[in-house]
Amino acid sequence: MDFALLFAYAVHAGTPLLFATLGEMVTEKSGNLNLGVEGMMLMGAVMGFQVGIATSNPLLAVVGAAAAGALGGLIFAFLTVTLRANQVVSGLALTIFGTGFAGFFGQKLTGKIVPGPITTFFGEAKVPLLSDIPFVGKILFAQNLFVYFGYVAAIALGVYLFHTRKGLNLRAVGENPAAADASGINISLYKYTHILLGGALCGLGGAYLSLVYVPTWKENITAGRGWIAVALVIFTTWSPYRAIIGSYLFGCLDIIGFRIQDLKIKVSPYIIDMLPYIVTIVVLVFISMRKSKENAPPKGLGNPYFREDR
Amino acid sequence: MLFRIIKRTDLTGTQAVMFRTAAVFLALLTSSVFIIILGNNPFEVYASMLEGSFGSVYGIKETIIKTIPLVITSLGIAVAFKMKFWNIGAEGQIFMGAFAASYFALNHADIPRPALLVIMAAAGFLVGGLWALIPAIFKAQFGTNETLFTLMMNYIALKWVTYLQYGPWKDPGANGFPKIANFHDNAILPKVFGVHIGWIIAIVLIVIMYVFIHHTKRGFEISVIGESENTARYAGMNVKKIIITSILISGGICGLTGMIQASAVNNTLAVEVTGGVGYMAIITTWLAQLSAPVILLVSFLFAVLVQGGAYIQTAFQIPQSVASIIQGMILFFVLGSEFFIQYKLILNKSILKKEAKGGI
Structure with missing residues (x-):
C-alpha cells in the first residue's frame, strides 16, 4: 500500500470536513451552538453546483456556495440572536430546511457533471519546491487550489482568533457575553457576523463535495459529514490549527474503512465508522475531567444572552 | 435603539395560540413561493396534503402510526x-x-x-x-x-x-x-x-x-x-x-x-x-x-x-423535499413567534421626542 497516496487522499476527503469544522468553530466561539451544519453544507453544495453548471465559472460557484451557507447562517442568527429562540431546536430546523432546500434545487441536477473549466481549475496544482519534499510534499502540496485555500482559511482563522483584538473580543462574547457587553462590545453584531462567516465556511465545505470530491450532483451528498464536523470541533478543542490535523485524520477514517481489508485486518468497516464519534466522546470527557480552561468549550455556548435578563 | 424590548405579562392563552396559528399561516404563505416556482397551485397542494392524511381510512391510519x-x-x-x-x-x-x-x-x-x-x-x-x-x-x-x-x-x-x-x-x-x-x-x-x-x-x-x-x-x-x-x-x-x-x-x-x-x-x-x-x-x-x-x-x-x-409526492410528483421545506419554514416561523409571545416591542418615546426636537 502506498501510504503517501493514501494520506494524500485523506487530505482530499478531509477538506470538506475542515471547512465545515472551521465554520462551526467560529460560530461556537461566538457562543452559539448551530446544529444546522449539515443543512448549511447542503445549501452550499447545491448552490455551488447550480452556479457552476450555469456559469462554468469556478470562482462564482464558490462564492455562490458561500452565500448560500451564509443565508442558512443568517436564518439561524435571526432566530437565535434577534428572536432569542432555542439554539438546538433552531439548528435542527435549519438542517431539515437545508435538506429540503438542496433536494428542491437539486432535483433537476441529479446526474449532471461539473463543467470542464471548473474541473480543470480545481485539478491537481503542484506547489513548486514544496511538492518536491519527499513524502510530505506528495501528501500536502500536490493537491488542488481548494485544498490550499483550506490551509489558508484555517491558519487565517487561528491568527484572527488568537492574535487580533477582534478575535479576542469574539472569544469574550462566547465566554462571558455580559462582561463583553459591559466593556462596550456590540454582542449582536459580533454574533451575527461570525455566525454568517461560519455558515459561509460550511457552504464552502459543501461546495468542495459537489464541485471537486464527487463531482456530480447526488441527493444527500453530504451523507452526515455536517455532524462529523460538529464532532471535530470538540475533538480539536476549538483550535483552528488542530482542526487541520483533525479533519485529515477523520478524512482518513472516512476512506480507510473499505481499504483496511487490503491490510488483512479483520475489522468491520461499520465499526471503524464509529471511531470518530467514540474518540470525540473520549476527548469531550477528558476536557471536562481536566477542567482546563484553555481547551474547554466556550463558557456561554448554547446559552442565549439578553441584556434585559441580567 | 428605536425599540425597547420588555417582557409580556398580559398575554392570555388564547392570544398565544393565535400568535402561533398566525406563524403557521405565514410559513405556509412563504412556502407557497417554492410551490409556485415548481409550477403548482399552493392551495391544491395544501388541500391534497390534508387529503393524504385524512382523506382515506388508510391515510388516517398512517397519520396515527406516524404520531405514535x-x-x-x-x-x-x-x-x-x-x-x-x-x-x-x-x-x-x-x-x-x-x-x-x-x-x-x-x-x-x-x-x-x-x-x-x-x-x-x-x-x-x-x-x-x-x-x-x-x-x-x-x-x-x-x-x-x-x-x-x-x-x-x-x-x-x-x-x-x-x-x-x-x-x-x-x-x-x-x-x-x-x-x-x-x-x-x-x-x-x-x-x-x-x-x-x-x-x-x-x-x-x-x-x-x-x-x-x-x-x-x-x-x-x-x-x-x-x-x-x-x-x-x-x-x-x-x-x-x-x-x-x-x-x-x-x-x-x-x-x-x-x-x-x-x-x-x-x-x-x-x-x-x-x-x-x-x-x-x-x-x-x-x-x-x-x-x-x-x-x-x-x-x-x-x-x-x-x-x-x-x-403529494405520489399525487403531484412534487418531491419530498418540498415537504421538508414546508416543515422547516413552519419551524422557523413558530420558533420566531415565541419571541412575540414572550416579549413586546415598545417604541422608545424618549428617542422620538429628541428627534422631534432636533427637527424643530
Whole structure:
C-alpha cells in the first residue's frame, strides 16, 4: 500500500470536513451552538453546483456556495440572536430546511457533471519546491487550489482568533457575553457576523463535495459529514490549527474503512465508522475531567444572552 | 435603539395560540413561493396534503402510526428537558431500545406472545435508559456537556445497528440483501381498531407523565432542579440521584419507542427504524413547551405534515423535499413567534421626542 497516496487522499476527503469544522468553530466561539451544519453544507453544495453548471465559472460557484451557507447562517442568527429562540431546536430546523432546500434545487441536477473549466481549475496544482519534499510534499502540496485555500482559511482563522483584538473580543462574547457587553462590545453584531462567516465556511465545505470530491450532483451528498464536523470541533478543542490535523485524520477514517481489508485486518468497516464519534466522546470527557480552561468549550455556548435578563 | 424590548405579562392563552396559528399561516404563505416556482397551485397542494392524511381510512391510519413514536419519544425527552438536561440523544436511545427488543424477538421467538412482548418492552426500556445514562453519569460527575455527548451517542448507535444489519445479524435467507430477518408473529404487537397497540401505550403514557410531573414528589423535584440546581440542593434533594434516575426514565421511554417501531412498524430491526423521529421529537417537545397534552397535539400536526408530504409526492410528483421545506419554514416561523409571545416591542418615546426636537 502506498501510504503517501493514501494520506494524500485523506487530505482530499478531509477538506470538506475542515471547512465545515472551521465554520462551526467560529460560530461556537461566538457562543452559539448551530446544529444546522449539515443543512448549511447542503445549501452550499447545491448552490455551488447550480452556479457552476450555469456559469462554468469556478470562482462564482464558490462564492455562490458561500452565500448560500451564509443565508442558512443568517436564518439561524435571526432566530437565535434577534428572536432569542432555542439554539438546538433552531439548528435542527435549519438542517431539515437545508435538506429540503438542496433536494428542491437539486432535483433537476441529479446526474449532471461539473463543467470542464471548473474541473480543470480545481485539478491537481503542484506547489513548486514544496511538492518536491519527499513524502510530505506528495501528501500536502500536490493537491488542488481548494485544498490550499483550506490551509489558508484555517491558519487565517487561528491568527484572527488568537492574535487580533477582534478575535479576542469574539472569544469574550462566547465566554462571558455580559462582561463583553459591559466593556462596550456590540454582542449582536459580533454574533451575527461570525455566525454568517461560519455558515459561509460550511457552504464552502459543501461546495468542495459537489464541485471537486464527487463531482456530480447526488441527493444527500453530504451523507452526515455536517455532524462529523460538529464532532471535530470538540475533538480539536476549538483550535483552528488542530482542526487541520483533525479533519485529515477523520478524512482518513472516512476512506480507510473499505481499504483496511487490503491490510488483512479483520475489522468491520461499520465499526471503524464509529471511531470518530467514540474518540470525540473520549476527548469531550477528558476536557471536562481536566477542567482546563484553555481547551474547554466556550463558557456561554448554547446559552442565549439578553441584556434585559441580567 | 428605536425599540425597547420588555417582557409580556398580559398575554392570555388564547392570544398565544393565535400568535402561533398566525406563524403557521405565514410559513405556509412563504412556502407557497417554492410551490409556485415548481409550477403548482399552493392551495391544491395544501388541500391534497390534508387529503393524504385524512382523506382515506388508510391515510388516517398512517397519520396515527406516524404520531405514535413522536408522542412517546417527546414524552421521554420532556423529562430530561424539564431538568434542563439537553438530551438530544433520543435517536440513539430509540436505536438501542430497538436493538435490545430485537435480540429477544430474533432469538427467543418460542416464548409465548404476551410474555415475549413484555420482555421486549422491558429490554427496550432498560437498554434505552442505560444508553442515556452514560452521558448523564459523566454530566453529574464531571460536568461533561450532555448536548454534544448525546449527539455523538446517536451516531455510535446508528453505526452499531448498521453493523448488525450488514454483518452478524444479516438474514442468510435474503439472497445477500442486507436485512435482518423479519420477526416471528409472537414478537409483533397486536392491533386494536386496525392500528397497532402503540396508540394505547401513547395515551396511557401521556396520562402517566402528566400525573408524574404535576402530582408526584419526584416530578416536583425534577422541576425544581430545572429551575435551579442550587435551590434543589439547599432544599436537601439528592440532585445527582434524581438526575440519574430521571434520565434512566427519559432514555427508557425513548427506548420503548424503539421496541414499538421495530415490532409493530418495521417488523424487524433496520437502520430505518427511527426514521429521524429522535430529532423531530426534540422539536415537537420544545414547541409543546414540555407539556404532555400539548405534545399529543403538536406530534399529531407534525405527523399530518409528514404523511401529507409523502402523499403529494405520489399525487403531484412534487418531491419530498418540498415537504421538508414546508416543515422547516413552519419551524422557523413558530420558533420566531415565541419571541412575540414572550416579549413586546415598545417604541422608545424618549428617542422620538429628541428627534422631534432636533427637527424643530
